[in-house]
Amino acid sequence: MALVGLVNYLDWRCRPAKNAWRVRSHQIASGQVMGGSGRVTLNDVAAASGVSRATVSFVLNDDPRQTISAATRERVRQAARELGYVPHGIARALREGASRVVVLNIDWGLEGNYSHSFIRGLDDELAAHDHVLLVHHGHHSPRSTRQVLDAITPRAVIRFAEPYLTGHDLDDRGGGWKDGLAAHAALQIRHLAERGHTCVALALPDTETPLADVRLRFAARTAEHLGLAAPVPFVVPRPRTAGARAIEELRTAHPDVTAVAAFNDDVALRTLTAAHDLGLTVPGDLAVIGYDDTEYGALITPALTTVHIDAEAHGRLAARAALGLDTTGLEPVPARVIVRDSV
Amino acid sequence: MALVGLVNYLDWRCRPAKNAWRVRSHQIASGQVMGGSGRVTLNDVAAASGVSRATVSFVLNDDPRQTISAATRERVRQAARELGYVPHGIARALREGASRVVVLNIDWGLEGNYSHSFIRGLDDELAAHDHVLLVHHGHHSPRSTRQVLDAITPRAVIRFAEPYLTGHDLDDRGGGWKDGLAAHAALQIRHLAERGHTCVALALPDTETPLADVRLRFAARTAEHLGLAAPVPFVVPRPRTAGARAIEELRTAHPDVTAVAAFNDDVALRTLTAAHDLGLTVPGDLAVIGYDDTEYGALITPALTTVHIDAEAHGRLAARAALGLDTTGLEPVPARVIVRDSV
DNA sequence: AGACGCAACTAAATCGATCTAGCGGCGAAG
DNA sequence: CTTCGCCGCTAGATCGATTTAGTTGCGTCT
Numbered sequence: 001m002a003l004v005g006l007v008n009y010l011d012w013r014c015r016p017a018k019n020a021w022r023v024r025s026h027q028i029a030s031g032q033v034m035g036g037s038g039r040v041t042l043n044d045v046a047a048a049s050g051v052s053r054a055t056v057s058f059v060l061n062d063d064p065r066q067t068i069s070a071a072t073r074e075r076v077r078q079a080a081r082e083l084g085y086v087p088h089g090i091a092r093a094l095r096e097g098a099s100r101v102v103v104l105n106i107d108w109g110l111e112g113n114y115s116h117s118f119i120r121g122l123d124d125e126l127a128a129h130d131h132v133l134l135v136h137h138g139h140h141s142p143r144s145t146r147q148v149l150d151a152i153t154p155r156a157v158i159r160f161a162e163p164y165l166t167g168h169d170l171d172d173r174g175g176g177w178k179d180g181l182a183a184h185a186a187l188q189i190r191h192l193a194e195r196g197h198t199c200v201a202l203a204l205p206d207t208e209t210p211l212a213d214v215r216l217r218f219a220a221r222t223a224e225h226l227g228l229a230a231p232v233p234f235v236v237p238r239p240r241t242a243g244a245r246a247i248e249e250l251r252t253a254h255p256d257v258t259a260v261a262a263f264n265d266d267v268a269l270r271t272l273t274a275a276h277d278l279g280l281t282v283p284g285d286l287a288v289i290g291y292d293d294t295e296y297g298a299l300i301t302p303a304l305t306t307v308h309i310d311a312e313a314h315g316r317l318a319a320r321a322a323l324g325l326d327t328t329g330l331e332p333v334p335a336r337v338i339v340r341d342s343v
Numbered sequence: 344m345a346l347v348g349l350v351n352y353l354d355w356r357c358r359p360a361k362n363a364w365r366v367r368s369h370q371i372a373s374g375q376v377m378g379g380s381g382r383v384t385l386n387d388v389a390a391a392s393g394v395s396r397a398t399v400s401f402v403l404n405d406d407p408r409q410t411i412s413a414a415t416r417e418r419v420r421q422a423a424r425e426l427g428y429v430p431h432g433i434a435r436a437l438r439e440g441a442s443r444v445v446v447l448n449i450d451w452g453l454e455g456n457y458s459h460s461f462i463r464g465l466d467d468e469l470a471a472h473d474h475v476l477l478v479h480h481g482h483h484s485p486r487s488t489r490q491v492l493d494a495i496t497p498r499a500v501i502r503f504a505e506p507y508l509t510g511h512d513l514d515d516r517g518g519g520w521k522d523g524l525a526a527h528a529a530l531q532i533r534h535l536a537e538r539g540h541t542c543v544a545l546a547l548p549d550t551e552t553p554l555a556d557v558r559l560r561f562a563a564r565t566a567e568h569l570g571l572a573a574p575v576p577f578v579v580p581r582p583r584t585a586g587a588r589a590i591e592e593l594r595t596a597h598p599d600v601t602a603v604a605a606f607n608d609d610v611a612l613r614t615l616t617a618a619h620d621l622g623l624t625v626p627g628d629l630a631v632i633g634y635d636d637t638e639y640g641a642l643i644t645p646a647l648t649t650v651h652i653d654a655e656a657h658g659r660l661a662a663r664a665a666l667g668l669d670t671t672g673l674e675p676v677p678a679r680v681i682v683r684d685s686v
Numbered sequence: 687a688g689a690c691g692c693a694a695c696t697a698a699a700t701c702g703a704t705c706t707a708g709c710g711g712c713g714a715a716g
Numbered sequence: 717c718t719t720c721g722c723c724g725c726t727a728g729a730t731c732g733a734t735t736t737a738g739t740t741g742c743g744t745c746t
Contacts, residue, residue: 041732052696057734065735067693089494090442091732093433094701100494103477111454119480132494134446134477137462151432151443151475152495240641266638273642295609296639298583299616384702395726400704408705410723434702437731 040083049079056080060087093153100131101154102322105140109207110160112265112292114311118160121315129323131155156322179332181211185218188261188289188307191337193226197259197287201232201250203267215263232257236270243274251286259287259343265294268304272342287343302341309335383426392422399423403430436496443474444497445665448483452550453503455608455635457654461503464658472666474498499665522675524554528561531604531632531650534680536569540602540630544575544593546610558606575600579613586617590629602630602686608637611647615685630686645684652678 046053058066059076093099123133262268268290290306297304313332401409402419436442466476605611611633633649640647656675
């Protein structure tokens with residue numbers, strides 16, 4: 001009896017599909033199963049308040065193109081409240097052409113402070129506009145996106161694979177030098193420069209990501225602007241020993257590098273560990289600055305100095321963009337350097 | 344021009360709702376906007392193959408209760424293929440009473456190896472049965488679940504807040520001593536016992552979780568079974584300094600404690616850091632074992648010994664349960680201790 | 687008195703797939 | 717020569733909300 005009780009994972013389960021022959025079920029799962037019969041529909045509300053379905057719809061949606069008497073309006077509202085009417089999203093979606101759902105595509109390995117606050121902001125703002133956020137984890141082929149699209153026709157699909165933008169768009173539209181990717185990359189490099197470092201390396205993850213190129217470009221532009229040497233890109237691979245080897249190679253190939261700016265906190269942590277394993281002192285022999293302020297940076301010794309980005313506003317903005325709303329008047333909290341012990 | 348280009352987050356955007364007056368949009372977002380007009384429907388396929396809509400549905404769904412001639416069947420399939428017909432999930436959901444979507448509720452702070460492999464298994468198995476997994480992040484009130492329910496009427500909602508089960512169910516159904524929570528908790532304690540520890544503490548997170556009680560109960564039962572003292576529960580709070588204080592208090596209150604079993608790797612990491620800050624040697628003065636093998640355990644020094652659980656099978660099982668399918672014949676990979684340096 | 691406009695509604699089409707009830711034709715049994 | 721049954725297929729109802737195209741009744745203007 002493997003994994004007894006797993007069935008109870010279920011928080012809620014819809015009545016089985018009518019065409020149950022398709023999924024020949026041998027066992028009915030437990031959980032709170034809700035029969036479809038209980039649903040209160042527009043028809044019920046219409047009947048209860050003695051008007052037509054159309055009128056009910058007009059009232060409940062506050063349709064400005066219709067004139068409904070105050071008395072009727074009140075009667076309908078009352079009935080809806082008493083019956084506990086809730087519009088059926090699926091039916092509405094069929095009619096409107098899209099469900100009130102926004103899907104966020106997140107690739108693996110992008111968790112962190114940024115994604116959390118981004119999701120929070122996105123979720124909040126969508127909720128404020130009567131929409132729901134659902135996240136699709138995995139690696140995202142056009143095919144997998146199509147499946148989601150076909151399954152629920154969401155109002156929009158937002159991709160998080162490249163948290164800000166692809167480099168191309170960025171260049172076209174100002175690069176986000178104010179409060180986007182470019183600004184944050186610059187912040188990181190600038191902090192190193194302020195601490196007197198003149199030759200820095202950029203530590204990249206071993207997984208392929210289009211964002212790496214963009215980051216490198218922005219770092220390079222910032223370095224140039226500050227009069228530093230061009231940043232040296234290098235990869236910090238995953239097994240602990242391989243990471244150490246990478247750092248060793250970097251230091252022999254580029255002896256003048258005194259600081260490392262990491263693509264994210266994960267890579268920074270690996271760099272810190274590698275430095276420790278090589279017997280290097282941090283920040284004496286090598287300074288390290290992270291990016292995105294995960295919890296773990298505070299726990300390692302020496303504690304990681306990093307860039308903290310509050311993406312709540314980014315999330316809200318993304319939500320409004322997805323809904324086709326006005327996106328002005330939403331000032332993001334500026335990113336800041338969390339100074340700890342590694343720089 | 345704040346956050347220029349954020350609009351390009353959009354991977355796909357549905358045509359705006361017809362009732363656009365509701366969300367008065369000042370600006371149309373860019374992105375790949377797909378007009379609803381392009382959709383190929385059952386009607387199109389029916390017309391193309393010269394049969395009725397019903398017949399097409401029967402053929403494409405392989406309805407065993409209908410007899411359709413091989414010739415017709417082929418003609419319909421051909422037409423569907425040529426036109427690129429894809430069933431409209433929303434329409435289907437309206438008819439069937441539920442969409443082919445399963446929602447997974449995940450509370451914050453539960454990321455890790457377990458949740459990743461769980462999601463992977465769940466996603467895979469659902470995909471194999473023509474369903475889509477979507478994740479809802481946040482703290483989950485019944486209200487928020489209702490909103491999701493009303494928005495897309497998913498086939499099922501699975502809650503991950505308590506990754507295995509609530510304690511009550513667990514006790515009722517054998518406790519998961521074979522390959523569930525109880526077994527994994529036991530594995531952790533047993534490892535400490537094997538290394539000669541006779542009095543252990545259980546490090547808990549500062550956030551409220553019903554799972555903590557269950558874990559404690561299982562740990563206690565295992566300890567008793569192995570002839571150890573009853574495990575001492577204590578909380579490791581979040582700011583680094585507070586964590587150190589907690590460990591200090593633990594050691595003065597219970598000087599005989601020589602090892603800590605952590606609720607998860609996060610708590611284990613905090614414990615390790617606290618020990619370091621107090622000048623304790625690990626595992627000499629205090630041994631620490633984690634739970635769930637996140638990447639960070641390998642990066643800290645001393646590297647964290649932990650319990651690795653491959654939840655793929657758990658995910659697959661949850662998927663089948665959600666779909667009301669047979670759940671037999673799916674043997675999980677047994678959990679194992681990853682021995683590193685902290686025990 | 688007739689025309690016109692407006693407020694306040696309603697009937698019915700619509701979105702796209704599923705599924706029930708039933709129809710015509712053909713072969714076999716009586 | 718019926719009659720029954722089955723194969724192969726179709727018309728139309730259905731799911732629940734939105735929205736268009738009216739309709740009714742009343743007041744006003746000429």
